Amino acid sequence: MPHRRPAPMSSILSAGGLVLLAALSLGEARAQGGPPPAPPVQVSAPLAQRVTNWDEFTGRFEASEQVEVRARVSGFLDSIHFKDGDLVKKGDLLFTIDPRPYRLSVDAARAEVARAKAQVELAQNEVERAEGLTQNRTITARDVDQRRANLNSAIGSQQGAEANLKTAELNLEWTEVRAPLSGRISNRRVDAGNLIAGGQSGATLLTTIVAVDPIYFTFDASEADYLRWQRRNNDLRATASREAGIVAEVRLSDEQEWKRRGRIDFVDNTLNARSATIRGRVVFPNSDQFLTPGTFGRLRVFAGEADALLVPDSVIVSDQANKIVLTVGPENKIVPKPVTLGQITRGLRVIRTGLSPEDKVVVGGFANPMVRPGAAVTPQPGEIKPNGSN
Structure with a gap:
């Protein structure tokens, strides 16, 4: 019997690889046919x-005080004493109206007061003289009464002249338009050299001033929020009016943290019938003047802990x-x-x-x-x- 030579090792490995590959292929096929594993x-x-629970709202900052600066007397605008956007203090000089016509009115009123005083002095002397003559019946009582009436008339004229003088002096004082409150001033609406109108109606708007420290933040709360506050505080308006009012925090559109804290100081007395909301107001300190009226913000109001x-x-x-x-x-x-x-x-x-x-x-x-x-x-x-x- 002829001797058979053993198969080469490479052939054995090749055969084993084929068997292993076949087994892997079979397992993979079985895996593909079954359900996928749960992720x-x-x-x-x-x-x-x-x-700590908070109710959040969107609202807008508003000035705590705002004034439209208008002239009380008419005339040519002589000079302007501020820069647009400045911070001004109450009483600062803002505008000067040409004062010369009003100085003349003051001088004329003073002259009228002097004339009236002279008339009073003359009438007083005549009364005193008449009272001395009545003792020897040189003049009648009727003449004395007439002279006393002239004295009273002269005194009335003097009082009227003094009132006109005060009015003229007041008009002269009003030629200097001063800041009625402290705050940030807007731009001037009229340049120097223009004729402006003064008075109680139709007066020319010169500029505006807003007070921004403290500053207000107003928002609208729903009826459900209002009722929940009422039940928690019994009377939200009375609570908000006290110094230790409801805590509120605000952040601006580019802020992530609630760094600004204030307190509710006002809640309106009626709900809006159309929107079923009620207006509230929060007071925030603004010593750095960063917060500006008109800016939107996101507000959250303390709503207890749970x-x-x-x-x-x-x-x-x-x-x-x-x-x-x-x-x-x-x-x-x-x-x-x-x-x-x-x-x-x-x-x-x-x-x-x-x-x-x-x-x-x-x-x-x-x-x-x-x-x-x-x-x-x-x-x-x-x-x-x-x-x-x-």
């Missing part, structure tokens, strides 16, 4: 903490008009739960309704397209951590 997700119970459930804002998804949080329910399947959102606290979103402390909220892995309502998942432990101090 892993990180789950955690919502964070339970006691938080126990709440918190989740990261990133886990909240939208489903048409609802906000949804994905949870893992029985049989490790995704269960969506509609929730009502509250404010952001310490970097987490307050969930007002829709979750319970026992829920397993999906906090990681939900970006996988296979993680959808009703799908089976593999839950893994996750954690919700607060961030920040607001």
Whole structure:
């Protein structure tokens, strides 16, 4: 019997590789034919903490005081004593109206007062002389009465002349237009050299001044918010009128933190019948003059403290008009739960309704397209951590 030579090692390896490849191919085929594995997700119970509740509103800053500066007397505008946009103090000189015609009126009024005083002095002497002559019956009593009447008439004329003098002096004083309050002044509306009208009606607008320290912030609250405040404080208007009023904070459109704090000092006496809202006002200090009337802001009003459930804002998804949080329910399947959102606290979103402390909220892995309502998942432990101090 002829001796058979053993197969080369390379042939054996090749055959083994073919067998292994065939086995892998068979396993892969079986895997492709079966159900895909459940995707892993990180789950955690919502964070339970006691938080400070805030009601948020959008509003606008307004000047605490505002005045339209108008002249009280007419004349040519002689000079301007401020720069547009300056900070002015109460009593600062702003405009000067040509005072020469009013100085002449003062001089004329003083001359009239002097003439009237001379008439009073003359009439007084005549009365005294007549009273001495009545003792020897040189003049009649009727003549004495006439001279006393002339004296009283002269005194009345003197009083009228003195009143006209005061009016002329007041008009002369009004040729200097001064700031009626402290604040920031607008631009001049009339240049020097123009003829301006004064008086109580039709007076020329010269400029405006607004007081911005403190500054007001006005907002509209819903009827539901107002009723809730009323029940919590019994009388919101009385509470807001006290020094320790309701705390409110505001932030501007480019700010992330609530750094500015004030207090509600006024709530309107009626609700708007059309919008079912009521107007409120908050007073904020503004010593650096940074806040400007007309600027929009976001306001939050203290609404008490309560126990709440918190989740990261990133886990909240939208489903048409609802906000949804994905949870893992029985049989490790995704269960969506509609929730009502509250404010952001310490970097987490307050969930007002829709979750319970026992829920397993999906906090990681939900970006996988296979993680959808009703799908089976593999839950893994996750954690919700607060961030920040607001």
